[in-house]
Amino acid sequence: xxxxxxxxxxxxxxxxxxxxxxxxxxxxxxxxxxxxxxxxxxxxxxxxxxxxxxxxxxxxxxxxxxxxxxxxxxxxxxxxxxxxxxxxxxxxxxxxxxxxxxxxxxxxxxxxxxxxxxxxxxx
Numbered sequence: 309x310x311x312x313x314x315x316x317x318x319x320x321x322x323x324x325x326x327x328x329x330x331x332x333x334x335x336x337x338x339x340x341x342x343x344x345x346x347x348x349x350x351x352x353x354x355x356x357x358x359x360x361x362x363x364x365x366x367x368x369x370x371x372x373x374x375x376x377x378x379x380x381x382x383x384x385x386x387x388x389x390x391x392x393x394x395x396x397x398x399x400x401x402x403x404x405x406x407x408x409x410x411x412x413x414x415x416x417x418x419x420x421x422x423x424x425x426x427x428x429x430x431x
């Protein structure tokens with residue numbers, strides 16, 4: 309299956325290897341249900357926001373359509389078994405949440421400090 313989307317993500321959305329989140333979703337690096345939900349709710353967000361944040365809704369509708377294309381692609385990849393929900397139970401679990409929260413918040417603080425000092429090594 310080839311990607312039909314012709315848009316290029318801005319550099320701030322890609323990792324050091326040039327991969328954006330959509331690529332990571334399509335490679336199964338995140339649970340399929342979460343990736344599909346991410347696209348679905350972003351479709352709704354941009355649809356709802358259209359004409360409210362700016363007078364011209366064109367950009368928001370373009371983004372909604374981009375998320376819709378990715379949503380459709382992820383549904384197809386899931387249907388044919390190329391992406392799965394591995395890791396979903398942990399992502400949805402409250403078990404050990406306090407420890408995961410501390411780890412995540414420390415990571416954010418470390419990344420913020422690295423960005424401010426120019427030492428950031430992006431993902």
